[in-house]
Amino acid sequence: MNQPQPNRSLWRRMIRASLLESELFEEVEAEHRSIGQAFLVVLFATAAGGLGSALGGHGVRHVAIDVMEPFVLWLAGSVFSYMVGATFLRGPETVTDYAEVLRTTGFAFSPGIFRLLAAVPPPPLGFAFTVATDLWMLVAGIIAVRQALDFTTLRAIATFGVSYLLLWLTLSGLLISLPL
Secondary structure (H helix, E strand, O other), X not given: OOOOOOOOOHHHHXXXXXXXXXXXXXXHHHOHHHHHHHHHHHHHHHHHHHHHHHHOOOOHHHHHHHHHHHHHHXXXXXXXXXXXXXXXXXXXOOOOOHHHHHHHHHHOOHHHHHHHHHHOOOHHHHHHHHHHHHHXXXXXXXXXXXXXXXXXXXXXXHHHHHHHHHHHHHHHHHHHHOOO
């Protein structure tokens, strides 16, 4: 009996990721070609954040941070999530590689297109939309890590937390070392 093929269009996948469908994260984990789509998702989140920040009247430095942040979080956060999850917090079912984590966490940035709403006046409302979108992406990221590493939700939360602590420490160290 033939099973229906999943809809692999980028927009449909972004909607499913935004709806926090764990099956979507399993699908992109298994599909090696989805890395290009994951990159595009992060690119769209980057563009939306930068545009929302610029339209919201923020300065160049703020806009630059909003443009760079998703890529840094995606690439470096995925490295730390892979390192922590595949070694220190490895579960009995964990069989993964960095590319799987990269694909799933890339799609976790799907709600990031709503960062465009940072431009909504008055500024506190735009800020509230940004915070809500960031929390939404945080939950999607935890689900992405859980699915990529074949974890329980608690183990995924721990992996995500330790990974982002390591990322924060690394970025803080880099920023402190920069000559101003």
